[in-house]
Amino acid sequence: MSKQKATNITRHAGATTRSDRSQLLGQRGCLVWLTGLSGSGKSTIAFELERLLIERGRAAYVLDGDNVRHGLNSNLGFSDEDRAENIRRIAEVGALFVDAGIITITAFISPFQKDRAQARDRLADGEFFEVWINTPLEICEQRDPKGLYKKARAGEITDFTGIDSPYEAPADPELTIANDQGSAKDAAEQILKRLEASDCLRAGSA
């Protein structure tokens, strides 16, 4: 992204740089990529984190199923190919938001290591935070907020992550949240602490 942008700058003399946007916002864009089972708490934690950031004067935004699946990715289904394309587009949009200087939070199951690695590869070192919301399957299934586990167990939906489709746990995430113990607010505060220990909340040219 930053390399591509640099090309723009050469061609459009006097154009704004990523650094200008960073100075204005007093932060660097980064992508906080939440991954975990359905019902693990990703969206709730994402919105809690957004709230904490906005309260602290940070420009933040959540990409999740509600604003992406019904819009940008409304023409994708759940085949292997469509699932990969779903994550690819989210990573690309995330990279645009990061380039714009926004602290961007994504909340998608994103079960496959390969897809998450591609998302990471789109960004520079220190811009991507893989956060594993490691809520055990049993707890997710008890919660079952959308009734999807029930349907998956009944065979009404197939290829459901954790039931008849694998969840590939992150090998080396920036952070792991054992969400069965704490609240969404606790989880969001842990992530915030991780961001505060990084360069994201300071203006910079990266």
Add this chain to the structure above:
Amino acid sequence: MSKQKATNITRHAGATTRSDRSQLLGQRGCLVWLTGLSGSGKSTIAFELERLLIERGRAAYVLDGDNVRHGLNSNLGFSDEDRAENIRRIAEVGALFVDAGIITITAFISPFQKDRAQARDRLADGEFFEVWINTPLEICEQRDPKGLYKKARAGEITDFTGIDSPYEAPADPELTIANDQGSAKDAAEQILKRLEASDCLRAGSA
């Protein structure tokens, strides 16, 4: 977009609203949609406008061929279907940026009225500014910054807007720029003035 977001809020108690983001940034997100022939000056004007906005402390971002065609839309070609999908995705990403509170500027030929109308329909009243960069074909062809008109005239590329594919002029754009007379800076200042006359540069709940 705003309606969809409202659904989120119901489900995620205490989540940030669009209004919170607007208050933080002191502006409302909007989409400045530049349309015009290849070589009309769209990208140059877009980056000039972004610079003027950032200088005034506004969070702004340009979506153009360089950061979209090589990323999000890298799997699209130039068939009619792919062109429509290209514009659809840009409109969807634009709507996400607007929801995030950013003054978003798109710089794509977007020759078809139907596609631009779809982009407008994604947003609320007052959030979409269609700006026609009405540089005459003769001037665009003289400039030919990428050598594309030459190739189109030679038949090396086909379906080229203005040569063997139509450009459908906006029927009722928010602004028309006759760019053959002025500089890109003049054009950007005209657009800025139009934005200043709107609600976009003030915080609000819209």
